[in-house]
Amino acid sequence: xxxxxxxxxxxxxxxxxxxxxxxxxxxxxxxxxxxxxxxxxxxxxxxxxxxxxxxxxxxxxxxxxxxxxxxxxxxxxxxxxxxxxxxxxxxxxxxxxxxxxxxxxxxxxxxxxxxxxxxxxxxxxxxxxxxxxxxxxxxxxxxxxxxxxxxx
Ligand code: ADP
Ligand code: MG
Numbered sequence: 455x456x457x458x459x460x461x462x463x464x465x466x467x468x469x470x471x472x473x474x475x476x477x478x479x480x481x482x483x484x485x486x487x488x489x490x491x492x493x494x495x496x497x498x499x500x501x502x503x504x505x506x507x508x509x510x511x512x513x514x515x516x517x518x519x520x521x522x523x524x525x526x527x528x529x530x531x532x533x534x535x536x537x538x539x540x541x542x543x544x545x546x547x548x549x550x551x552x553x554x555x556x557x558x559x560x561x562x563x564x565x566x567x568x569x570x571x572x573x574x575x576x577x578x579x580x581x582x583x584x585x586x587x588x589x590x591x592x593x594x595x596x597x598x599x600x601x602x603x604x605x606x
Contacts, residue, residue: 455592456604462585466492467499469589473573474503476603477555479526482569484561487577492587493559494532496577500557501528512559518549527554533563571595 460466473483477500485493494512501510504524513519513532521528529549550556551569561568572594580586593601 455590456601456606458589458591459580460492460585460587460589461583463492463495466496466587466589467502470496470499471503472605473591474500474555476600477504477526479553479555480551481555481597481600482551482558482572483556484558484568484572484574485577486561486575488579491577491579492589493577496575496589497530497557497559500555501530504528504555517544518546520549520554529554529556531556531558531561531564533558533560536560536563569595571597573597573600 458469460469485496487493498510501521501524504526506521506524506528508521508523510521510530513530517531517533517535519530521530546564546567550567551571558564574592574594576590578588580588591601591604593599
């Protein structure tokens with residue numbers, strides 16, 4: 455596991471850029487953390503680093519937003535509203551581990567669909583300043599190697 459402390463949103467987005475620069479098609483990243491922890495902020499930095507110019511906003515109301523204008527496609531899930539419905543049989547599998555990179559907020563609501571090979575991230579407030587976050591990254595399966603390439 456790699457751990458980072460950021461003290462403002464721009465630092466979180468700088469971490470996102472480092473990860474986006476290493477991202478290849480098929481990468482799935484789960485973003486765990488409470489409301490306001492920084493998951494969407496991270497995703498915005500990631501999208502920008504892929505060269506996506508569209509404004510990224512949280513896909514809470516349609517679960518999935520896709521962005522095709524960057525180096526590789528970006529699939530951005532916010533599974534929060536799946537809580538009751540569940541994620542099965544909605545065709546989401548097509549967006550996991552295929553031709554793009556997939557970022558998933560609230561991954562606990564699509565557990566059954568998550569591939570074993572993925573990067574698991576957690577975003578936490580530290581209890582210190584309002585803008586302080588601790589962010590961890592763990593590579594699972596074939597993405598262990600990607601974790602190894604991230605800065606210490
Ligand atoms: P989530 O998607 O996890 O609900 P958002 O990214 O939408 O969270 O919101 C995070 C909020 O916290 C934003 O308003 C952002 O500007 C702010 N923020 C403050 N400090 C940080 C930080 N270090 N990293 C990320 N976001 C931060
Ligand atoms: Mg969000």
